[in-house]
Amino acid sequence: MRSACVWTVLLLACGGGERFSEQTLAADEIPDDPTTWTVQANLPTMLRIEPGSFAMGSADGVRGRTVDEQQHQVTLTRPYLLSSTEVSQGLYRSVTGRNPSLAVGYDKKKMVGERFPVQGVSFVDAARFCNQLSAHEGLAPVYAIQGGAVTWQRDADGYRLPTEAEWEYAAGAGQVQPWAGAAEPQDACAVANVADQALGSAGGFPCSDGFPSKAPVGSLQSNAWGLFDMTGNVWEWVFDLHAPHPEAPTTDPSGAASGSERVYKGGSWLDGPDAARVAARRHGDPGELSIQLGFRLARTVADKPAPDGGAAG
Numbered sequence: 001m002r003s004a005c006v007w008t009v010l011l012l013a014c015g016g017g018e019r020f021s022e023q024t025l026a027a028d029e030i031p032d033d034p035t036t037w038t039v040q041a042n043l044p045t046m047l048r049i050e051p052g053s054f055a056m057g058s059a060d061g062v063r064g065r066t067v068d069e070q071q072h073q074v075t076l077t078r079p080y081l082l083s084s085t086e087v088s089q090g091l092y093r094s095v096t097g098r099n100p101s102l103a104v105g106y107d108k109k110k111m112v113g114e115r116f117p118v119q120g121v122s123f124v125d126a127a128r129f130c131n132q133l134s135a136h137e138g139l140a141p142v143y144a145i146q147g148g149a150v151t152w153q154r155d156a157d158g159y160r161l162p163t164e165a166e167w168e169y170a171a172g173a174g175q176v177q178p179w180a181g182a183a184e185p186q187d188a189c190a191v192a193n194v195a196d197q198a199l200g201s202a203g204g205f206p207c208s209d210g211f212p213s214k215a216p217v218g219s220l221q222s223n224a225w226g227l228f229d230m231t232g233n234v235w236e237w238v239f240d241l242h243a244p245h246p247e248a249p250t251t252d253p254s255g256a257a258s259g260s261e262r263v264y265k266g267g268s269w270l271d272g273p274d275a276a277r278v279a280a281r282r283h284g285d286p287g288e289l290s291i292q293l294g295f296r297l298a299r300t301v302a303d304k305p306a307p308d309g310g311a312a313g
């Protein structure tokens with residue numbers, strides 16, 4: 001499995017436009033593919049998020065704002081579950097038998113490990129994984145998948161991707177601030193693995209989170225609702241087909257009725273302040289693979305909202 005070759009990849013940050021230096025790693029430094037990672041050891045905590053309303057998108061004049069971020073009022077009427085962390089390589093491999101992070105990466109020694117977020121998964125891979133995990137846990141699979149077409153079967157109780165609104169509402173955690181758990185750029189490194197002084201990134205965050213590349217999931221502080229890495233570490237696929245946000249208030253949105261590209265959120269360890277904003281949006285083909293792109297899990301909750309509503313539990 002090992003050879004004397006050297007991996008060399010030139011990286012371009014996604015969305016932020018920053019250009020990063022060439023990295024090299026001898027192949028014999030790549031860690032062995034483990035065989036002992038288990039579902040049980042890697043299942044994340046599923047946090048219950050109560051319904052509520054929030055201003056989705058960003059206002060005119062916000063630095064880094066893109067034209068599809070029109071701010072508008074969104075109401076979520078139903079509680080849902082959201083995983084406290086991104087899906088780890090340990091969980092992905094224990095369910096599917098493979099770790100795609102081994103195939104996509106510029107510095108495998110720093111990016112491969114049981115607790116690191118999985119990367120190199122397409123939107124379709126993520127949907128298929130949700131169904132496989134549902135089957136493993138005795139839950140009804142949520143997605144009907146035919147080629148690149150993924151349909152949400154809404155009465156199913158299994159694992160799924162969050163909608164963009166569910167993701168953004170939970171990332172904000174009831175606070176109006178640019179990043180998940182941080183209002184100022186110098187404070188972001190406590191809660192987010194982003195492009196920063198640890199990476200040596202000019203134009204990144206003016207602080208150090210201690211991680212020049214990916215971090216094991218949940219390494220930093222959570223946001224106010226107990227969610228880790230909503231900003232930074234890896235971008236996260238959500239369910240929505242991409243279209244510009246509407247201006248009018250919406251209820252329980254789940255993306256455009258038609259289109260071809262799916263949204264991803266949150267920024268990665270290669271993204272500076274603009275791209276890592278909670279309201280920032282990126283989108284790509286459902287087959288897109290990236291060293292910066294993973295996902296987290298959601299589930300639909302069948303019961304009614306808690307009496308006091310509006311907070312996570």
Ligand SMILES: [Ca+2]
Binds near residue numbers: 193198210269
């Ligand atoms: Ca970092």
